[in-house]
Amino acid sequence: MLSLLQQPWPWYIAGPLIGLTVPLLLILGNKTFGISSSLRHMCAAIIPSGISYFKYDWKKESWNLFFVAGIIVGGYLAGTLLSNPDPIVVNPRLAENLSGFGIYRYDGTVPADIFSWQQLFTIRGLVMIVGGGFLVGFGTRYAGGCTSGHSIMGLSTLQWPSLAATICFMAGGFFVSNLILPYILAL
Amino acid sequence: METTIIENNTDYEVRSLDAMCVNESQLQHKWYHSLKYLFTGIFFGILLVKSEVASWFRIQEMFRLQSFHMYGVIGSAVVVGAISVWLIKRFKIKTVYGEKIEFSSRKFNKGQVYGGLIFGCGWAITGACPGPLYALIGSGATVIVVMLLSAMAGTWVYGKFRNKLPH
Numbered sequence A: 001m002l003s004l005l006q007q008p009w010p011w012y013i014a015g016p017l018i019g020l021t022v023p024l025l026l027i028l029g030n031k032t033f034g035i036s037s038s039l040r041h042m043c044a045a046i047i048p049s050g051i052s053y054f055k056y057d058w059k060k061e062s063w064n065l066f067f068v069a070g071i072i073v074g075g076y077l078a079g080t081l082l083s084n085p086d087p088i089v090v091n092p093r094l095a096e097n098l099s100g101f102g103i104y105r106y107d108g109t110v111p112a113d114i115f116s117w118q119q120l121f122t123i124r125g126l127v128m129i130v131g132g133g134f135l136v137g138f139g140t141r142y143a144g145g146c147t148s149g150h151s152i153m154g155l156s157t158l159q160w161p162s163l164a165a166t167i168c169f170m171a172g173g174f175f176v177s178n179l180i181l182p183y184i185l186a187l
Numbered sequence B: 001m002e003t004t005i006i007e008n009n010t011d012y013e014v015r016s017l018d019a020m021c022v023n024e025s026q027l028q029h030k031w032y033h034s035l036k037y038l039f040t041g042i043f044f045g046i047l048l049v050k051s052e053v054a055s056w057f058r059i060q061e062m063f064r065l066q067s068f069h070m071y072g073v074i075g076s077a078v079v080v081g082a083i084s085v086w087l088i089k090r091f092k093i094k095t096v097y098g099e100k101i102e103f104s105s106r107k108f109n110k111g112q113v114y115g116g117l118i119f120g121c122g123w124a125i126t127g128a129c130p131g132p133l134y135a136l137i138g139s140g141a142t143v144i145v146v147m148l149l150s151a152m153a154g155t156w157v158y159g160k161f162r163n164k165l166p167h
Helices: A002-006 A011-029 A037-046 A058-079 A092-099 A123-143 A147-156 A160-185 B031-050 B056-063 B069-090 B111-126 B130-138 B144-164
Strands: B003-005 B019-021
Touching (some): A011 B069, A037 A058, A037 A123, A123 A160, A123 B144, B056 B111
8 A cells, every 4th residue: 555655646636636725725715725925924924124025914814824834744745754765757768858958867856957955055956046036936926826816726717817817827938948047058 | 796806817726815705614623623734745645655756766757758657647637636526516515614617717818828838847857846945855855945945036026017917
């Protein structure tokens, strides 16, 4: 049983379970599924700096911080008890492309050739870790939601602005992954 | 009872902030009531890692059309979410505290386009949306703490310059 759970979970198991998070949060306490707002609450709690966007009672939204704390614990359990002993299997075309940029390691939950403390002090690592993280935080708040808030919660409630946001997420991702990332990976 | 939303509300994950709910919940809960969200988070965090949607490689495959996996996960999640929401509305299912479940409607603004494109760029570089950031830190990739702090900085800069940005 445990060895079965340690294998990667197929999309038709994981996807519906992720979808069930939507009614679970609604029924537990009328909570709207969305993770990126936790970044706003942490700013409001730690560095509000008199900015009106961060002047609100973040404690009223503290459920969201409990939720993301749980995600960290869940990540820990998935990375230890339920850890997949084998490297991730990727499309051979992707692996061939990435080998041209010195990316060979497929063990662990992140590619260690890009995201590690050693790589943080290289130009490529710095751009991808710090620069990429900044775009994620800035973009999700500007869009008013992320993959969970717009693409799952928003689309589940048939909100067309969330469809517009999701299409833009994908457009930005297609553009960067195919046309820009090769230049960044070559740094 | 009507739920009115102030014009400048663009953050649809955070309902009770800019949204003025006339019939906002008056229930006050002790902190330990929030533990149920911690457990929901644990369940969700395990899912993010075990489904490999938190994997940088799976995100690259998605954006390069080299795998169906991510489309299958997001697509089936939306289908299950939409059916669940329909059932909640159809049968007027209440929360565990007996309250009516509320849905707020979202308005289009240009932020969803500009912000969406910017987030998409970041997603392709980091291979992580906000949920996976937390899950990856838990899984032992401690350097992702730096990425999370940078995402917080991005959020802060957005808050600082929000009034100057087109919405």
